[in-house]
Amino acid sequence: MNVVIIGAGLVGITTAYALHKVGVGVVVVERREGPGLETSFGNAALQHPSMVEPWNSPGVGWDLLKWLGRDDAPMLLHLAQVPKLAGWGLRFLANSRPARFEANLLKNLRLALLSRREMTALSEDTRVAYACRKTGTLALARSAQALAAAEAHAAFIAPHGIAHRKLSRDETVALEPALAPIASAITGAVYYPEDERGDPHAFSTELTNWLTARGVTFLFETDVTAFKTDGKRVRAIDTAAGPIEADAFVLAAGSLSPALAAPLKLKLPVKPAKGYSATISAKGNPHLPKTPVSDAAMHVAVVPIGDDRLRVAGTAEFAGFDASVRQARVDNLLKLLGKVYPAFAASVAAKDFSAWAGFRPMSADGVPTISATKFENLFLNTGHGHIGWTTCAGSARLLADLMLKRVPAVAAGDYSLQRF
Ligand SMILES: Cc1cc2nc3c(=O)[nH]c(=O)nc-3n(C[C@H](O)[C@H](O)[C@H](O)COP(=O)(O)OP(=O)(O)OC[C@H]3O[C@@H](n4cnc5c(N)ncnc54)[C@H](O)[C@@H]3O)c2cc1C
Structure with missing residues (x-):
């Protein structure tokens, strides 16, 4: 399987890692000149x-x-x-009603604990240095x-x-x-x-280098402008350098995800x-x-x-x-x-x-969206708000579980787009 990931922030890069580790061919498409230069750059670490x-x-x-x-x-x-x-x-x-707030807090907590385990495994595997x-x-x-x-x-x-x-x-x-x-x-x-x-930008750079050395492709300065669809599937993404086809696509474009999803009539409350x-x-x-x-x-x-x-x-x-x-x-x-x-x-x-x-x-509910969509080969990994460094590795694991139809490591419905 070949997958295109849109966005080389913490979420996109960890997703690339999770998919690469199970033998998926990955291309990451990023409009900036390098990895982790948007929200993932200067967060509180x-x-x-x-x-x-x-x-x-x-x-x-x-x-x-x-x-x-x-x-x-x-x-x-x-x-x-x-x-x-x-x-x-x-x-x-x-x-913000108390019962919902508590339920949403626990969803984030379960994802964060999964993330801690995944991050430990990733660090032991890659030895990336990020202070x-x-x-x-x-x-x-x-x-x-x-x-x-x-x-x-x-x-x-x-x-x-x-x-x-x-x-x-x-x-x-x-x-x-x-x-x-x-x-x-x-x-x-x-x-x-x-x-x-830990330094999120050092992590993004080091993990990108590690992945690149192992055959993952990063296309920088490549702005994705639209999805091309074919009935129930996404066929390709449009970029200034031309369309890029793949078997499946992951939208991990942070705050810009809703704008890319909107023409597909996918409403992302982010x-x-x-x-x-x-x-x-x-x-x-x-x-x-x-x-x-x-x-x-x-x-x-x-x-x-x-x-x-x-x-x-x-x-x-x-x-x-x-x-x-x-x-x-x-x-x-x-x-x-x-x-x-x-x-x-x-x-x-x-x-x-x-x-x-x-x-x-x-x-809108303070919980990330890690989800399949109505397009059978389009997936979402976005909406991480103030906790994307804490939850990126767990989100990547859950998304890989969904794409590969494995038993999900945490209850997938909690993060599904369908909850809205
Ligand atoms: C002040 C501040 C402090 C924070 N502190 C913490 C903290 O201590 N702990 C914590 O867990 N979280 C923290 N966060 C939150 C965390 O930084 C974010 O949740 C996380 O960076 C989101 O990562 P992302 O990959 O989803 O988004 P981004 O890092 O924004 O990555 C998305 C990428 O998609 C690319 N992109 C967008 N549109 C396109 C397109 N059309 N074509 C190609 N590429 C595209 C962008 O250029 C970008 O590189 C903080 C955030 C802020 C602002």
């Missing part, structure tokens, strides 16, 4: 099965209203976008109420296979001494020892949720922390990458496909960094920062 709850948590509707027009909002809705979000937005809100460190994640709480919420979340996911430790203020600082300057602001934390961190990150070079900096921190009060994740960089990421903006990197949002991230690691923030200069923005492919 965390593989965090501990924190895969959808963003449409109960109360999200009020939060969005409260934050309207604020540059420091964790989730900013631009009023001009409201008409474009209409149908998707109603589904987004409907899925992977299993240093866990600290979910920091700055009030008794926040600590109670963090502990309730940990207790909810514990029976499903996520280990945690509750930490007092002193234990938190003992685990991550770089937090000492803000010790008085910390109430406590929940520590998730199994979470990992919208771009813009996010920012700033990466800071910190070679030899004695203040560089070792443990990723998620700070609920600040709505920010601060994550060391390897031993010489720190990435601060957070916030979502519903701004369509406006790719501009707005200084006010970057300044806000750096301000938040100063509230988590003041000593580190004071020790770095503007020349050490590089700011970035990307579009999370956000599903």
